[in-house]
Amino acid sequence: MQRMFAWALTIIATVGVLGSCTKDPLKNLSEDESRIYITNRDSTVNFSSYKTYSIADSVLVIDNGRVVGKQSNPWDAQMINALQNAMNARGYVRVNRTQNPDLGLNVSRIFNTSTNLVNLSDYWNSYGGYYDPYYWGYGGYDYYYPPVYGYYQSTEAAFSVDLLDLKDASSAQTIKVIWNGLIRGEGIFNNSNVQSQAQALFDQSPYLKTNQ
Amino acid sequence: MKNSKIFFSLIAFLFSAFIVKAQKGENTFNISYSAAFPMGSFKNTVSSNSFRGFNASVLHGISDKVSVGLATGFQDFYQKYPRQLYKLSDGSDLSAVLTYSIQTIPVLAQVKYNFTPGGTVQPYAAIGAGANIVSYTQLYGEFGDKQAKIGFAAKPELGLQIPLGKGGAGFSIGAAYNIMPFKQDELKNLNNIGVEAGFIIPMRR
Numbered sequence: 001m002q003r004m005f006a007w008a009l010t011i012i013a014t015v016g017v018l019g020s021c022t023k024d025p026l027k028n029l030s031e032d033e034s035r036i037y038i039t040n041r042d043s044t045v046n047f048s049s050y051k052t053y054s055i056a057d058s059v060l061v062i063d064n065g066r067v068v069g070k071q072s073n074p075w076d077a078q079m080i081n082a083l084q085n086a087m088n089a090r091g092y093v094r095v096n097r098t099q100n101p102d103l104g105l106n107v108s109r110i111f112n113t114s115t116n117l118v119n120l121s122d123y124w125n126s127y128g129g130y131y132d133p134y135y136w137g138y139g140g141y142d143y144y145y146p147p148v149y150g151y152y153q154s155t156e157a158a159f160s161v162d163l164l165d166l167k168d169a170s171s172a173q174t175i176k177v178i179w180n181g182l183i184r185g186e187g188i189f190n191n192s193n194v195q196s197q198a199q200a201l202f203d204q205s206p207y208l209k210t211n212q
Numbered sequence: 213m214k215n216s217k218i219f220f221s222l223i224a225f226l227f228s229a230f231i232v233k234a235q236k237g238e239n240t241f242n243i244s245y246s247a248a249f250p251m252g253s254f255k256n257t258v259s260s261n262s263f264r265g266f267n268a269s270v271l272h273g274i275s276d277k278v279s280v281g282l283a284t285g286f287q288d289f290y291q292k293y294p295r296q297l298y299k300l301s302d303g304s305d306l307s308a309v310l311t312y313s314i315q316t317i318p319v320l321a322q323v324k325y326n327f328t329p330g331g332t333v334q335p336y337a338a339i340g341a342g343a344n345i346v347s348y349t350q351l352y353g354e355f356g357d358k359q360a361k362i363g364f365a366a367k368p369e370l371g372l373q374i375p376l377g378k379g380g381a382g383f384s385i386g387a388a389y390n391i392m393p394f395k396q397d398e399l400k401n402l403n404n405i406g407v408e409a410g411f412i413i414p415m416r417r
Contacts, residue, residue: 021264021288022264022313022315026354028290029309029351029353029354033353034353035353036306036353036354037306038300039305040302040303040304040305041303043303185354185355186354205305
């Protein structure tokens with residue numbers, strides 16, 4: 001009996017020691033490697049038909065699906081600046097939001113404290129409550145986002161940029177989100193990553209350009 | 213279907229061997245370190261060789277040449293691809309580092325044939341068949357999920373045993389072709405060649 005017990009212990013110890021040699025995929029990712037960049041667009045839209053844009057002057061902070069405020073800390077300011085540079089590089093001209101821009105850019109920081117699966121469409125579906133359409137001069141309108149954009153397992157933080165069609169908002173009676181960039185992973189809100197992250201979203205969206 | 217037929221035939225054969233020939237004989241515990249080399253289509257997805265694994269078995273000698281028993285093992289496969297752009301089914305573009313992490317744990321009924329019992333060096337052939345418990349993780353960046361699946365595994369093996377004295381203990385080295393059907397994402401199987409080296413330890417009552 002004792003011998004059997006000794007054998008069982010030996011086997012369990014061996015399995016434990018060798019099993020712990022598993023290469024943990026998460027521990028073998030750097031912060032940069034942990035991040036994913038997802039861009040989505042309305043495939044019916046011709047992005048070169050838009051000429052001007054305006055960008056929100058602050059960043060929305062969304063915590064577990066609720067807007068908890070707008071902020072403009074140094075990271076936010078840097079990101080807004082980096083997005084502005086990227087839009088300018090693609091030929092779009094920034095104007096004041098009172099000058100009837102063709103496009104609007106909303107920038108959001110999203111925090112999820114749960115680790116459950118999060119359906120991104122939940123975010124889009126409740127989008128109307130996030131940035132008041134009145135900001136864009138269309139008080140009373142709803143946002144429309146094309147449905148079903150998949151889901152990913154959430155961690156603590158994400159960053160989202162939405163490109164809004166303001167040019168056709170009056171005729172469509174809605175503010176259509178025609179492009180979205182989403183960044184998830186570790187180290188998103190480090191100041192040193194701002195430029196590369198904004199650039200990454202635009203690099204994978206070559207269709208995002210206009211002919212002036 | 214074909215695999216399961218082979219599997220059940222083998223199990224039936226092994227147990228009939230036990231019933232008919234089970235008699236006094238030596239029980240041995242075999243433990244070995246193993247390295248595995250992905251083959252065929254598995255190599256297209258996971259090309260990195262695995263040096264993280266082991267095998268263990270408990271075999272009962274039903275004659276000088278033939279022993280039967282249960283074998284198990286563990287092998288960890290890992291592959292990380294640099295950042296690339298992927299087109300997802302919903303039309304979105306995803307830039308990510310793609311990682312695969314796959315662990316296989318076969319649990320096999322095994323029969324082993326020793327060509328030269330009593331020899332200084334004893335070549336052997338073995339075949340095992342049974343279940344394969346697979347833990348599969350596919351990550352885009354740090355996002356993804358882990359799945360556990362049970363499939364079929366078969367393991368034809370050739371090797372050498374080197375006895376240490378007459379007590380039944382010894383060293384062994386061997387190579388096996390691990391047949392592991394597994395359908396998931398781009399994968400059709402986890403077939404690999406395993407190379408192992410270890411010890412034979414007699415289990416006395």
